[in-house]
Amino acid sequence: MRALRARLPHEDFLFAGDCGHAPWGDRDCAFIQDRCHSMCSFLLERGAKAIVLACNTATAEAADYLRSFIPVPVIGVEPAVKPAAKSSDARRVGVLATTRTISSRRYRLLLERFSGGTAVISRGAPGLMECVERGEFNTPQTRALIARYLEPMLREGIDTLVLGCTHYPFLTDAIREVAGVRPLTIIEPGPAVAAVLEARLREIDALNSSEAPGTERFFIADARNHERVLKTLWPQAATPEELTA
Numbered sequence: 001m002r003a004l005r006a007r008l009p010h011e012d013f014l015f016a017g018d019c020g021h022a023p024w025g026d027r028d029c030a031f032i033q034d035r036c037h038s039m040c041s042f043l044l045e046r047g048a049k050a051i052v053l054a055c056n057t058a059t060a061e062a063a064d065y066l067r068s069f070i071p072v073p074v075i076g077v078e079p080a081v082k083p084a085a086k087s088s089d090a091r092r093v094g095v096l097a098t099t100r101t102i103s104s105r106r107y108r109l110l111l112e113r114f115s116g117g118t119a120v121i122s123r124g125a126p127g128l129m130e131c132v133e134r135g136e137f138n139t140p141q142t143r144a145l146i147a148r149y150l151e152p153m154l155r156e157g158i159d160t161l162v163l164g165c166t167h168y169p170f171l172t173d174a175i176r177e178v179a180g181v182r183p184l185t186i187i188e189p190g191p192a193v194a195a196v197l198e199a200r201l202r203e204i205d206a207l208n209s210s211e212a213p214g215t216e217r218f219f220i221a222d223a224r225n226h227e228r229v230l231k232t233l234w235p236q237a238a239t240p241e242e243l244t245a
Contacts, residue, residue: 001216001234002169003190004052007198011207011214014043016243019229020221023129026099029061035245036062040070042219042245049206052197053077054166056097056189060104073200079107079164080187082114087185088160091118094153097164099124121156125149125165132167135232138174146171147178160185170233219243 001015016039018024024032036058040051050073053059053066059076067074079101084093093115101107102124111120128149131142153161161184163169169188176184201207208214220226220240230237 001054003194004197005214005216007191007194008201008208009214010210010212011201013214013216014046014048015216015218016043016245017218017220017226017230017240018243019133019226020243022133023098024055024057024100026126027057032058032061032100033065036066038245039243040066040074042243044070044072048072049204050075050197050201052193054193056101056164056166057104060101060106063106073197073204075193075197075200077166077189077193078110079162080189080192081110081120081162083192084160084162084185084187085115085118085120087187088118088158090157090159092156092158093118093120093160093162094150094156094158095120095122095162095164096125096128096149096168097122097162098129099126101164119156121153121158123149123153125168128171129165129167132170132233133229135229137170138177142171143174143178146174150175150178154179154182154184159183160187163188166190217241221245 018035021035043051052075053063054077056077056079059078063076079095079097102122127145136142172186218230218237218240221243223240223242227240230240
């Protein structure tokens with residue numbers, strides 16, 4: 001959302017957050033596809049002209065399924081293995097993601113297509129998403145969890161780290177503290193996804209021609225119990241509405 005808003009200041013965004021059923025990272029494929037179907041239907045009923053799957057797990061398990069019947073562009077989010085492989089001087093890249101993303105067929109195919117001669121060390125990172133949702137971006141406990149996942153990859157010589165979950169950019173400062181003086185390029189997917197969304201909207205002549213600032217509406221499953229989370233992650237947000245999908 002931060003990258004999308006920066007790139008597309010005049011577009012109106014509908015955000016559907018499935019917090020009441022989170023985390024998705026260890027759920028099975030059928031559950032993820034069912035939730036994505038319900039939420040996309042909810043957004044389409046409210047006039048969505050494109051859908052961004054702002055979740056690596058949802059992309060891995062449901063993107064192709066959704067594209068088979070949804071009538072608007074569906075843009076996914078995948079670990080940025082290709083740019084990481086190109087930018088790594090050491091030819092050693094680390095990927096932090098959810099267990100479901102790391103174990104997915106889509107991720108294996110992504111590595112086959114884009115890793116080239118670069119060694120990619122992939123690590124599922126249970127617990128990091130929950131740190132973000134609690135607003136614990138840089139606490140001792142969060143840094144200790146990051147160190148558990150990151151230190152082995154650093155010992156294997158990575159110089160580039162891909163953030164393979166859309167929660168993880170909030171942890172960038174903590175990741176840099178754990179890495180210390182060791183050089184580490186951190187790559188997140190947001191800016192690339194925003195560029196793809198803009199291009200797809202332009203292709204279908206659907207960019208907002210208004211010069212007025214865009215608006216945001218946030219629909220959250222179990223909204224009352226997650227309002228604090230929303231305000232932590234997006235301070236300017238209005239009161240969330242209940243996601244009824």
